[in-house]
Amino acid sequence: MAHAATPAAPLPHTATVPLARAADAFVMQGDALYLDCAAQGPRLRSAHAAGLAAFEAVARPWQHVSPTPPEQRETLRRLLSHLFDGDADGVALVPSAAFGLATAANSLPLHAGDTVLVLEGQFPSNLLCWQQRCADTGATLRGVSREPGQDWTGAVLAAMAEEPNLRIAALPQVRWDDGALLELDRISAALQERGAALVLDLSQSLGIVAPDVERWRPDFIVSVGYKWLLGARGLACLWASPRWREGGRPIEQHWIAHDGGPEWRFAVEAAAPFADGARRFDAGGLDDPVRLAVAIAGLEQVLAWGPAKIAAALGERTAALHTALDAAGLSAWASPGHAPHLMALTPPTAVIAAADAALRESNITCTCRHGRLRIAPHLHVASGDMARVADVLSRFV
């Protein structure tokens, strides 16, 4: 259905906390040092209060609650659009990254003999849907791995050069396991030259590292809301390029993504037209005032601080950890070339279980998986706190 782009309205005026006092914005934690924001973002006080207020309000369903869930959905869509191209029509609300990525996989043309590129070890939400789509179509799925000394960007570019029938690259900007950054300026330019599609899972970067949709010209972007967007579980976003806002195929046909007209009627003979823009991809089951309220409050704070400023501040936190690791003689454990907010430490195999246990005993939370300790602070953590990690790990030198 043709529609005019809806420009994003000015951000609503809300009680957000200034960057200089960012730590006060979060539910406090005593001496717990929570460094697992790549798993689950810390809870903002504002989001917590908004969620509780919505929970109270829905206890009395006979009362009219303002804003209504449809109004909340549009507010959230507008806020999310500020992270992309400012056009609220480009954003759909979905329950998970996997749902959004399956939508992308369902919409993009793919045929026998085509190739889809992913990274080895990429998060499974951006893998399983491509395995299924390739099995359904006879296309080939290629997992890119790195040669020694090669970075991920070099590995992707080299793999692309070897694939004559490359059709789709489905990639992250920041790897979920060690924070390695991909240079999407270079990768997207090479994909455009080849006429191949780009699908991005930015669950580990949106809200910190801004996507350049004008330059990268991705087809679809997804992100969960509960990590770096400081929002709620069960509420993710799907950005679609203008082409797919008009022609993409949703994986479910929920009534919310269709226009039932002023009388909200759905005829048997012909499906009701899609709702405007990427709303055609809106999933059902998301009209939960609590989740929506938490997501809105989280995004209002993220946008008030600004992703670039959050990134700079988190870069100071991870830099402080590097300094402390250097002083402890542990610099070789740290992952190189990582994003400002996410890094990994690779202790020798013989000590990693003990190192992980020692961190937990010291009330430091991070993820230990695949031989790495993943470290991901947000602004509830002060740079000075990061030395605690090196202090504990220095016992294992």
Ligand SMILES: Cc1ncc(COP(=O)(O)O)c(C=O)c1O
């Ligand atoms: C890169 C990435 N994508 C997606 C997800 C979560 O995806 P889903 O919403 O499908 O569970 C995670 C969670 O850790 C992730 O790290």
